[in-house]
Amino acid sequence: xxxxxxxxxxxxxxxxxxxxxxxxxxxxxxxxxxxxxxxxxxxxxxxxxxxxxxxxxxxxxxxxxxxxxxxxxxxxxxxxxxxxxxxxxxxxxxxxxxxxxxxxxxxxxxxxxxxxxxxxxxxxxxxxxxxxxxxxxxxxxxxxxxxxxxxxxxxxxxxxxxxxxxxxxxxxxxxxxxxxxxxxxxxxxxxxxxxxxxxxxxxxxxxxxxxxxxxxxxxxxxxxxxxxxxxxxxxxxxxxxxxxxxxxxxxxxxx
Numbered sequence: 001x002x003x004x005x006x007x008x009x010x011x012x013x014x015x016x017x018x019x020x021x022x023x024x025x026x027x028x029x030x031x032x033x034x035x036x037x038x039x040x041x042x043x044x045x046x047x048x049x050x051x052x053x054x055x056x057x058x059x060x061x062x063x064x065x066x067x068x069x070x071x072x073x074x075x076x077x078x079x080x081x082x083x084x085x086x087x088x089x090x091x092x093x094x095x096x097x098x099x100x101x102x103x104x105x106x107x108x109x110x111x112x113x114x115x116x117x118x119x120x121x122x123x124x125x126x127x128x129x130x131x132x133x134x135x136x137x138x139x140x141x142x143x144x145x146x147x148x149x150x151x152x153x154x155x156x157x158x159x160x161x162x163x164x165x166x167x168x169x170x171x172x173x174x175x176x177x178x179x180x181x182x183x184x185x186x187x188x189x190x191x192x193x194x195x196x197x198x199x200x201x202x203x204x205x206x207x208x209x210x211x212x213x214x215x216x217x218x219x220x221x222x223x224x225x226x227x228x229x230x231x232x233x234x235x236x237x238x239x240x241x242x243x244x245x246x247x248x249x250x251x252x253x254x255x
Contacts, residue, residue, distance in 0.1 A: 032092025032103050044089040047181040050173060054155050055086060063146060063153035064182025065163065067138050068096070068190040072215030073225075073241050074208070074234045075198050076125045077134065079141035080189035081149055081156075082111070083118040084182050093184045095177035096191035108192040111185055119189055120148030130237045139163065159183045205231045 033040045054062050061083055069077040084090075090111070096104055111117050122144030124137040132140070142163055146156065156163055156170040159177050163170040176183040195214055202211040208224045208231065215221075215233075217240055225240060234241050 032099075032106065037091075040091055041089065044091070044093070044181065047093070047179065047184065048089070050157055050171075050176075050180045051084075051086070051182060054157075054171075059155040061151055061153040062155045062157060062182055063149060064157045064159075064176070064180055064184070064186040065142050065145065066096075066159040066177050066183050066187040066190055067141060068187070068194040069215070070134055070138055072235075073217050073221065073238050074126065074210065074215035074231070075201060076123045076194065076233075077129060077137050077141050078190045078194040078197070079122040079138065079145045080186040080193070081120050081122075081142070081145040081153075082182055082186040082189060083149065083151060083153055084185060085116045088114075088116070090181065090185065093181055093188070095175075095184055096187040098178070099188070101195070104188055104192050107185075107188050111189060117185075118149055118151050119186070120145045120150075121189065121193055122146075122148065126233050126235045129235050133237075134235075157182050159187065201233055205233070 033043075051062055063081045063083050065079065065081050067077055067079040069075060090107065092099075092103060093107055099107070111119065122141035124141045124144075128140075129137040138161065142158070142161070143165065146153070146165065146168070153168060156165060156168055157176060157180050158170050158172050160172065160174055162172045173180055173183065177187040178184070198210045198214040202209070207228050209218075209220050212218075213221050222240055225234075230236060230241050236242065239245065
């Protein structure tokens with residue numbers, strides 16, 4: 001699941017955004033940002049300061065990396081890597097947690113449909129999370145997403161983690177999804193992808209309410225765990241899911 005970066009020479013000096021007009025129109029109609037256009041462009045220019053610093057240092061292809069799903073009690077952890085063209089500014093892009101589901105969906109479609117945006121996803125399921133722990137699973141998901149890019153980046157901008165890539169320089173940026181456009185874009189790709197997966201899991205296991213909480217430990221979710229026991233996508237090593245904490249008969253575990 002990725003795009004292909006083929007930036008024509010004439011677009012290297014493109015205007016502030018190279019999103020297709022119909023995408024820009026949709027973004028404008030949905031009011032993805034508050035304030036004036038001028039204020040939004042200033043915000044986006046600040047959001048590319050890490051990228052611009054890297055370009056000036058000689059890097060050419062920068063991949064923003066983020067994940068979704070480290071904290072839930074169920075479902076996979078999903079990571080995304082995203083390479084944006086240098087002159088591309090995306091109105092409304094931000095840390096996915098700060099966006100409504102509707103805004104995330106519009107920005108997701110803008111990213112995946114843009115011909116010059118390169119992205120890839122990595123996913124580690126609940127069984128593997130239980131086997132290697134959530135931190136290592138997050139690292140593996142990120143590395144899988146980097147390996148899936150059609151263009152090899154020469155710098156990785158990573159949200160909040162020191163990513164041990166064997167041959168690509170990685171820069172850890174705390175709160176990077178609020179400070180880097182590339183990481184913010186990756187956060188949207190990872191979040192929307194995971195949320196859609198959890199909607200599919202809801203169809204399989206509707207009693208848990210995955211469509212509402214996406215696997216997080218809400219009161220409704222914890223109540224369902226006590227009533228039904230865990231299902232195959234629950235993380236059995238996590239608090240509130242471990243058998244000794246649920247205190248239900250073993251035969252209640254859904255297989």
